[in-house]
Amino acid sequence: MGIQLNHIIVPAHDKHVSAKFLADVLGVEVAGEAGPFVQVAVDNGVTLDFMDANGFAEHHCAFLVGEEEFDAAYQRIKDQGIPYWADPFHQQPGKTNTMNGGKGLYFSDPAGHNMEILTVP
Template sequence: MTVELDHMIVPARDRKAAAELLAFILGVPWAESGVGPFCPVFVNEGLTLDFDQADGHFPVQHYCFRVSESEFDDILARIRDRGIEYRSTPHGPVDMQINTQHGGRIVYWNEPDGHVWEILTVSYARQP
């Protein structure tokens, strides 16, 4: 059997708003409720992000999605349409630039709870 990541829990102060925003940006389906108290975002056939309500302190996480060139263009257009600030580095200043240093294109943005989201077209973690 191949090991695959099936789902992850993403803490959020407003799980519905956070799930809806990410689903819109990625262009994927979501639901206001799922199994348990979660708002699921159906990233693909094998991965669901379950947004969970978190009222106290929680760690900021980093989530990266590898996408095709055309998906990158579509996602970046939705980010721009929503007026979401983005950057070319994970923790640097907002520069509204695309990183091309790793053989593809990369963009990072934060959502209201502080999590760092990343889209890339070529994985720098999996070099040929």
């Protein structure tokens, strides 16, 4: 089988709000609940398992997406008025980047995690 990432636990102030927010931006459904977690599944079988928590540090999650998925997510971000940046340090607001010849942007989720979508790793 080899080694595969199966899931990552993402702390949130409200697991339902954070999971729905990310699912909406990515254009996927909330995958459901498993124990104390609300899950968002991505196409390679990995789930982000949101868990209610307090006093956590910011996490970074990067999602490699196709051009069409990027354009659709970017449009949803703009339509919902979600602030976004071209850089991970949030110093270039309202811009996307073209790193490595692709497209990318960063946005914060409701818990303050730094999320990224990019078309070229």
